[in-house]
Amino acid sequence: MKKVLIITYYWPPAGGPGVQRWLKFVKYLRAFDVEPVVYIPENPSYPIIDKSFEKEVPEGIKIIRKKIFEPYSLAGIFSKKDTETISSGIIQKEESQSALQKAMLYIRGNYFIPDARKFWINPSVKYLKEELDNGDYDAIITTGPPHSIHLIGLHLKNDLKINWIADFRDPWTQIGYHEKLKLTERSRKKHEELEKEVLNSADHIITTSYSTKNEFQSKTSRPVTIITNGFDSEYQITETESKRFKIAHIGSLLSGRNPESLWKAIQELLTENDEFRQSFQLKLAGKVSEEVLRSISAYGLEQYLENQGYVNHQKAIELQKDASVLLLIEIDSEETRGIIPGKLFEYMAANKPILAIGPENWDAERIISETGTGSVYCYGEIEDIKNHILELFEKFQGNEEMSSPSGVEQYHRKALTEKLANLIKNL
Numbered sequence: 001m002k003k004v005l006i007i008t009y010y011w012p013p014a015g016g017p018g019v020q021r022w023l024k025f026v027k028y029l030r031a032f033d034v035e036p037v038v039y040i041p042e043n044p045s046y047p048i049i050d051k052s053f054e055k056e057v058p059e060g061i062k063i064i065r066k067k068i069f070e071p072y073s074l075a076g077i078f079s080k081k082d083t084e085t086i087s088s089g090i091i092q093k094e095e096s097q098s099a100l101q102k103a104m105l106y107i108r109g110n111y112f113i114p115d116a117r118k119f120w121i122n123p124s125v126k127y128l129k130e131e132l133d134n135g136d137y138d139a140i141i142t143t144g145p146p147h148s149i150h151l152i153g154l155h156l157k158n159d160l161k162i163n164w165i166a167d168f169r170d171p172w173t174q175i176g177y178h179e180k181l182k183l184t185e186r187s188r189k190k191h192e193e194l195e196k197e198v199l200n201s202a203d204h205i206i207t208t209s210y211s212t213k214n215e216f217q218s219k220t221s222r223p224v225t226i227i228t229n230g231f232d233s234e235y236q237i238t239e240t241e242s243k244r245f246k247i248a249h250i251g252s253l254l255s256g257r258n259p260e261s262l263w264k265a266i267q268e269l270l271t272e273n274d275e276f277r278q279s280f281q282l283k284l285a286g287k288v289s290e291e292v293l294r295s296i297s298a299y300g301l302e303q304y305l306e307n308q309g310y311v312n313h314q315k316a317i318e319l320q321k322d323a324s325v326l327l328l329i330e331i332d333s334e335e336t337r338g339i340i341p342g343k344l345f346e347y348m349a350a351n352k353p354i355l356a357i358g359p360e361n362w363d364a365e366r367i368i369s370e371t372g373t374g375s376v377y378c379y380g381e382i383e384d385i386k387n388h389i390l391e392l393f394e395k396f397q398g399n400e401e402m403s404s405p406s407g408v409e410q411y412h413r414k415a416l417t418e419k420l421a422n423l424i425k426n427l
Helices: 017-032 051-056 071-075 080-087 099-111 118-135 148-160 176-180 185-199 210-217 260-272 274-279 290-298 313-322 343-350 363-371 382-397 413-425
Strands: 002-007 034-041 062-066 139-144 164-168 204-207 224-226 245-250 280-285 305-307 325-329 354-357 374-377
Touching: 002 017, 002 118, 002 148, 002 413, 017 034, 017 051, 017 413, 034 118, 034 413, 051 313, 062 118, 118 148, 139 148, 148 164, 148 185, 204 210, 204 413, 210 224, 210 363, 245 313, 245 343, 245 382, 260 274, 260 280, 260 290, 260 354, 260 382, 274 280, 274 382, 280 313, 313 343, 325 343, 343 354, 343 363, 354 363, 354 382, 363 374, 374 382
Parallel strands: 002 034, 002 139, 034 062, 139 164, 164 204, 204 224, 245 280, 245 325, 280 305, 325 354, 354 374
Antiparallel strands: none
C-alpha cells in the first residue's frame, strides 16, 4: 500500500467548497490501496464553518496539526466584517470600497506573498522533515489555494527529494481576484517567480479545469493532469412535487457574479406572464454580496426572494433537490474561463436542469454540454435566457422532463479518487 502525506489548509470544520475536494479523496483513497495522512493547521481562521463535514472524516486516519499565525485574526481587531468579507473572497468593486478596505487589500496583496498563510511555511517545513524522515512516505501532495501551501511542498521537495504532487483547485497568477489586490509590479513578478518555481519543481501537477491545464502546460514541461471536482451523493432521479417554480443558487454570489441579464429576463417574464408570476420563487443559499441583493431589489424581484444565508452541506443538497432549476454563475472575465465551480457536480447529481451564466468559452460549458445537464449563456444574452426560462417553466407546468443527463457517474468522487490513486502509484 502506498502512503502519502496530504498538506492542506482547509479541513473540517471548515465549510465551503475548498474543504470538500480533499476530504472526499481521503474518504476513498484506502479503497485503492493508498493510505493518506493529513497535515493541517491547529488553529486556522476559517471564514466559513460547517461542522457537518466532521462526520465524513474516515475513522483511523492520522491527522497531524501544527499551529499557524493568522494575520486575519489581527486585522479583525480593526474591522471584523471587512476581514471576514475579504478572506471569504467577496471583494467589492473599487468604487464601493472604503478606505480601510482598500488599505487591507493593498497590504494583503503586497506584504503577504503569495498569501496571508505564508507564516505557516517555515514552521511546517521544519516540522514535516522529521515526519517524512521517519514515516516511510511515498509522496507528498499539496493543495492550494492558499498557494503558500505549495511553497511547503517546494521546500520539502528541494530538501528531501521526495515525490511531490501539486494540486491547483484554482489558478495562481491568473486567478480573477489578483487584479483586485492592488499589486505593485514587484509583487506581481514575485508571484510569477514563485508560480514558475512550483510548476517546474513538482513531479506532477493536478488542475481542476481544461484552461488551467493549458495555461500550466505553456509554463512547464512537467506532466499536468485534470481531475475535476465531483459529487458524493447518490445519483438518482428526483421529481419536483412543489407547485412553485423555484430557481435556486446554492453557494456564494460575489459582487462580480451579478447576472443582471438574468434579473432583467425574470423581471420581463413576471410582467408578461401571469402564471409565471404566481408560481415563481428565487432561492439563494450562501454568502451573497450587498451589490447582488441591491440588483435583485432594483429589478423588482425582492418579493419573490428567499435568502437563506449560509447553510450546511446537507441542507445545500436538500435545497438542490427541491429546486426546479439550478443557477450556476461565474464572473464574466477571461481569467475565470478555467473556473469550474465545485457545485456544478452536485447540481448534476441532483438531476435538475442547470441554467449557467458565465464567460465566453467557459470550461464548465464543455462538461454541461457533454452530460446534457443544462444550458449555458453569456451575460448579455437577455432574450435567450428569457426564452429558455420560459421553455423550462412550460415543461414544469406539463410535468415533462426538463433535462436528459448522461455520463454523470464519471464525476462521482470515488471514480475521481481512483484516477488520483493511479497517478500516485505511477510516480
